[in-house]
Amino acid sequence: MTVAATAIIHPHVHLGEAAQVEDYVILGVVPQAGTDQELETHIGRSATIRSHTVIYAGNRIGDGFQTGHHVLIREANRIGDQVSIGSGSRIEHHVTIASRVRLHSNVFVPEYTVLEEGCWLGPGVVLTNCLHPLCPQAKRCLKGPRIGAGAIIGAHATILPSLIIGERALVGAGAVVTRDVEPGMVVVGPQAAPLKRMDELTCQYGLMDHPYPGLKT
């Protein structure tokens, strides 16, 4: 294990073997609205936590975890194995992230989001969980999106609350998704209109027949 001298590790943090924790990282921050209960933080083997990252207490994170720089992960999340969170991304609390999920840089993930196995979120993606902010009942209906297994959310896309993005769907860069997306569908534009099916995509560089061969049925 390699922990930089300037890293601050609060009590009740359990770091697996071969972890690397870089400078100015803070691990195990107790949430302000904390309970009396001591919040344990578990991070699996071979983690790399890059500089200036902040991870709250009460997370349970699998093996092979990686963060970029300046990442924020709030409390009470469940994160699988081989997950990567890009630089500048912010994960709120009570988020479920399955194994092999990758978030690129500057992504925002609100509370009660579910990211399924191996999905990919591009740089600058913003997910949301509240249809009517400032509504006096807003806390009763917070619900993030569910991003299906292997789905790809293009750079800078916006996903409205509680929507379901189907397995292996692709949301185009800059799209604004305002309704559910069917599995294996490519959607683009300001209302995320269906464009084609994933198995109809072709490689414009001629490197292969099809960029997602596993989808071909």
Added chain:
Amino acid sequence: MTVAATAIIHPHVHLGEAAQVEDYVILGVVPQAGTDQELETHIGRSATIRSHTVIYAGNRIGDGFQTGHHVLIREANRIGDQVSIGSGSRIEHHVTIASRVRLHSNVFVPEYTVLEEGCWLGPGVVLTNCLHPLCPQAKRCLKGPRIGAGAIIGAHATILPSLIIGERALVGAGAVVTRDVEPGMVVVGPQAAPLKRMDELTCQYGLMDHPYPGLKT
């Protein structure tokens, strides 16, 4: 008052009682284009300044101020009471923020913006203040938007320079606002077209008649 050992507090910073300043925070940074005058920084009572946040000198901030992590606040802003600035948000200089304003994560607020009482900016919102960047006269016409009292700017929206968003209007997530928005209007999409009035919104979860009851006239 609780100030972390690694927090750096420059001279002329006045922190009110019961302030909490977390690790790797820097308060009272003197702007490079500084004047001869010593810039005082006032932060009111019960502030919580979370880790890795940077606040410049020359700010006057009210009581109950909160920042998330990795926040930047430049010089010469006027900020009211009970204001919250989310993680990763950047506030430029000469911004006016009234009381009870809340900015979520990763918001960008340029110089000469006005945020009125109790307005709400969602994650990833970008405001602008310059119609023609690189114009040799650009510094003479910089003007940020004015966001009216109680207005809601949905996640990831973009607001063009100098626009006025009326009181208690709602800008949909991902919208690009290219003209003024009337008070109490809901606008959506790539040109922020009017969709309906705020008092026509309904709760899709059946939790209440109307998400913004104070608006019902």
Added chain:
Amino acid sequence: MTVAATAIIHPHVHLGEAAQVEDYVILGVVPQAGTDQELETHIGRSATIRSHTVIYAGNRIGDGFQTGHHVLIREANRIGDQVSIGSGSRIEHHVTIASRVRLHSNVFVPEYTVLEEGCWLGPGVVLTNCLHPLCPQAKRCLKGPRIGAGAIIGAHATILPSLIIGERALVGAGAVVTRDVEPGMVVVGPQAAPLKRMDELTCQYGLMDHPYPGLKT
């Protein structure tokens, strides 16, 4: 040269005269997939590296370099003179940035991007370099956009991979650019449709005949 006591400068970093390095900066981080070769980092004269910024090893940066706060610059980039990278922006590796380029806050620049002389990227701009993420051949076709000399990319715009934005073109705020943009053209909206030519823009404040006088032919 002024280097803050908390700044961490790794070996093989060469800082020119009159550099200012602020608190909690880290310079010369060796990439994980490092080579046996020692990576030299060169930063020219009169650099200002603001707090919490991270710059990897293997960069070659000109004179007058400025970063905002919380910036990330990965390895193996070539950066000219008088370049400014705004707060919270992230530059990946193998990026070419010519002299006098300015990136505003929270910009994302992927690997293999080319930013030509004096171009300007507004706050929250996201460039991309991969048309089909998760494609097994994706690493073979990564190609960022090329932003022409003097081009202006408006706030919060999204640029798709490998596109060419012509010299002194202007991409409107919030636009999503899905095909090449001709030199001197103004494009706006969710498919970045051509709106007019740069030399047809007028100053709405009456401060001058034309915001981009050098363009008038």
